[in-house]
Every structure is written in C-alpha cells, then in structure tokens.
Amino acid sequence: MNRRSTEILPDDVVLESYVAIIDLREGDSPTHTIAGSVRIDRLDLGRMENLAPSPDAPILLYCGIGEASRVAVRSLTERGYTGFVSLLGGFRRWRSEDRPTVAADDATPDRYDRHVRLVGFGQEGQDRIRSASVLVLGAGGLGSPVIQYLAAAGVGTIAVVDGDTVDSTNLQRQVLFDESAIGANKVDAALESVRSLNSGVNVVPIATWLDSANAKHLFDGHDLIVDASDNYASRLAVNDAAAALGIPFIHGAAIRWEGLVAGFDPRVGPCYRCLFPDLPETEMTCSDVGVLGAVTGVIGSLMAVEAIKHIIDSPDRLIDRLITYDARSARFDSLKIRTSDSCPMGHESGSR
Numbered sequence: 450m451n452r453r454s455t456e457i458l459p460d461d462v463v464l465e466s467y468v469a470i471i472d473l474r475e476g477d478s479p480t481h482t483i484a485g486s487v488r489i490d491r492l493d494l495g496r497m498e499n500l501a502p503s504p505d506a507p508i509l510l511y512c513g514i515g516e517a518s519r520v521a522v523r524s525l526t527e528r529g530y531t532g533f534v535s536l537l538g539g540f541r542r543w544r545s546e547d548r549p550t551v552a553a554d555d556a557t558p559d560r561y562d563r564h565v566r567l568v569g570f571g572q573e574g575q576d577r578i579r580s581a582s583v584l585v586l587g588a589g590g591l592g593s594p595v596i597q598y599l600a601a602a603g604v605g606t607i608a609v610v611d612g613d614t615v616d617s618t619n620l621q622r623q624v625l626f627d628e629s630a631i632g633a634n635k636v637d638a639a640l641e642s643v644r645s646l647n648s649g650v651n652v653v654p655i656a657t658w659l660d661s662a663n664a665k666h667l668f669d670g671h672d673l674i675v676d677a678s679d680n681y682a683s684r685l686a687v688n689d690a691a692a693a694l695g696i697p698f699i700h701g702a703a704i705r706w707e708g709l710v711a712g713f714d715p716r717v718g719p720c721y722r723c724l725f726p727d728l729p730e731t732e733m734t735c736s737d738v739g740v741l742g743a744v745t746g747v748i749g750s751l752m753a754v755e756a757i758k759h760i761i762d763s764p765d766r767l768i769d770r771l772i773t774y775d776a777r778s779a780r781f782d783s784l785k786i787r788t789s790d791s792c793p794m795g796h797e798s799g800s801r
C-alpha cells in the first residue's frame with residue numbers, strides 16, 4: 450500500500466476539505482480537539498464508514514500519536530473506503546506544532562446544561578445523544594425542524610437523505626434554508642446551515658432519492674430513522690428496511706391544516722404497514738392542496754421530540770401510538786396502533 454496515500458503530514462492538512470474528522474483517542478474526555486471532530490471508538494469501523502457519503506469521501510482520522518489511526522485507515526481501505534487518511538504524529542504532534550485546536554465541546558461546556566439538568570435526561574442522556582447516529586429522510590418542511598433540533602441537541606451524526614434542490618416555494622415552511630440557498634442541493638444547504646448552528650455535529654449529506662432498492666444500505670448502522678418524506682412509496686420503503694434491520698423509526702406527515710406523527714419500533718411493536726398495508730390509489734400532495742408552514746413546524750418538532758426520546762431510551766417513547774393534530778380546531782388526538790394480523794410484514798405472535 451502506498452504510504453503517502455493513507456497518511457498525511459499536519460502541514461498538508463486542509464481541515465475544510467474533509468467531510469468528517471474523527472478523533473480516535475481513548476480514555477477520559479480530552480480537553481482539546483481539532484475543530485469539528487467527532488470521537489469514535491477506534492474499533493468501531495462501521496460508525497466511521499457511516500460518516501462517508503461515498504466510499505472515496507475524504508475523512509481525516511487522528512489519535513494520540515498516529516498509530517491507532519494508521520491501523521484504522523488500513524482496515525477501512527481494505528473494506529473499500531479509500532478516502533480515509535491518518536494524521537501523522539497524531540494529536541500530540543499537531544499540538545506541539547501550535548496548530549489550531551478548540552476546547553472540547555466547542556469551548557462551551559454548558560452548551561447542553563438545560564438537557565443535563567432535566568429529570569429523565571441528565572448527563573447519561575446527553576452522552577447517548579452525542580454518540581447517536583440518526584438518518585433523516587427528507588430535508589423539507591418536516592425535516593427542517595427535525596434537523597435543527599437534533600443538531601442543536603448535539604446528536605453526534607446526522608445523515609440527511611434528499612435528492613431535491615431548494616426552490617422559492619420551499620421557503621414558506623422549510624426554515625433550514627434562506628434565500629441564498631435557492632438552487633442548491635438541499636442536503637448541501639442543510640450541511641451549511643447545521644455547521645453554523647453546531648460545529649460539533651457531523652452531518653452526512655446524501656443527495657439521492659430513497660427507494661426500496663437502496664433503503665437498507667442507507668439505513669444500515671444508524672440507531673434511528675426519522676422519516677420526513679412526503680409520499681407513501683418512500684414510507685413503505687422506510688418501514689420495510691427498518692423492520693428488516695430492526696431499527697426504530699419516527700414517522701410524520703403534514704398537509705393542509707393537519708398533520709400526524711407516530712413512532713415505530715418493529716422489534717417490539719406494530720409497523721407502518723399495520724396502519725397502511727399498501728399504496729393508496731390516490732395521493733394528495735402539498736403542491737396540489739397546500740400546507741400551512743407552521744403546521745410542518747409543529748409536526749417536525751414533535752418528530753424531533755420523539756426521536757430524542759428514542760435515543761435516550763425514554764420509557765414513554767412512541768412505539769404504538771399515532772398523534773394527530775388539526776390546526777383549525779387546535780386539537781390533538783392520540784390513537785393506539787394495533788399489530789395487524791393481516792399485516793404483510795407477518796409479525797411474530799407475541800408482539801404487541
């Protein structure tokens with residue numbers, strides 16, 4: 450293997466050129482890090498791969514002295530991930546050469562204070578949030594608040610899947626974007642937006658459309674899926690891939706003056722097909738009948754709440770209930786979702 454292709458001198462590092470920077474140092478939380486880096490266990494190659502939107506995406510790995518990162522890069526390269534490089538001399542050399550570092554947790558140790566002091570959350574909850582990897586499908590009206598709140602909460606890795614570009618009709622509700630984003634890929638604009646919100650979060654932009662053929666591959670390795678897509682075909686693809694992989698997912702939808710949110714954990718409860726076994730004959734869209742922008746904000750925010758409850762393993766997380774919201778009557782309802790005997794997913798007996 451060509452040594453120069455897998456290791457890099459501090460002098461040659463351009464931090465902005467990497468889609469992710471990974472800190473493999475072991476032990477207690479370090480006081481200083483390279484800006485924007487995420488800490489991952491040196492053996493957790495799957496989590497490192499998840500940060501790569503494509504196998505050749507450039508990602509910088511560093512450890513204390515450059516040895517563990519060199520070994521990890523070799524393994525990743527053998528697994529087909531050719532964009533990973535190891536920082537020669539590790540953090541020790543980087544720092545001894547007076548290169549830029551930031552205090553761990555962005556020099557704002559109190560950043561998550563309001564989470565940590567929350568009963569039922571605490572430092573343990575915040576640690577779970579930090580090590581979580583969540584895939585958000587759709588960076589639209591629902592995805593915008595989901596991505597914003599997950600990023601603000603400090604979710605370690607947020608993969609965003611959307612094949613669309615920003616247009617002027619989006620700005621009425623897709624609060625992740627501003628006028629300067631018109632014409633840009635939504636996932637790239639989302640990355641820019643999150644970077645200024647929380648530089649400690651790794652966003653993996655995936656500019657593609659999800660379908661039943663690629664869903665399992667995209668979801669594999671994530672802890673949670675948030676389905677903020679806008680059509681039934683995507684929702685069924687999400688359900689089937691999440692069920693096959695045993696990954697919980699949050700579902701949400703909004704149209705006109707109304708919306709709904711539900712959470713599913715196919716390992717223990719009903720699934721989306723228990724509610725909607727198959728594609729409907731007709732499908733209403735927001736581009737036909739409209740949607741109140743703030744309604745997508747309400748539903749997207751509920752989805753973010755439920756996503757966080759799943760990550761911290763809250764005992765009250767949504768796994769078999771559907772919450773509906775009607776903005777005109779200002780009314781919420783909650784319905785129990787039952788596992789359907791005729792569900793095409795064929796749930797095992799004994800599941801709820």
Ligand SMILES: [Zn+2]
Pocket residue numbers: 719720721722723724788789792793794795796
């Ligand atoms: Zn089902």
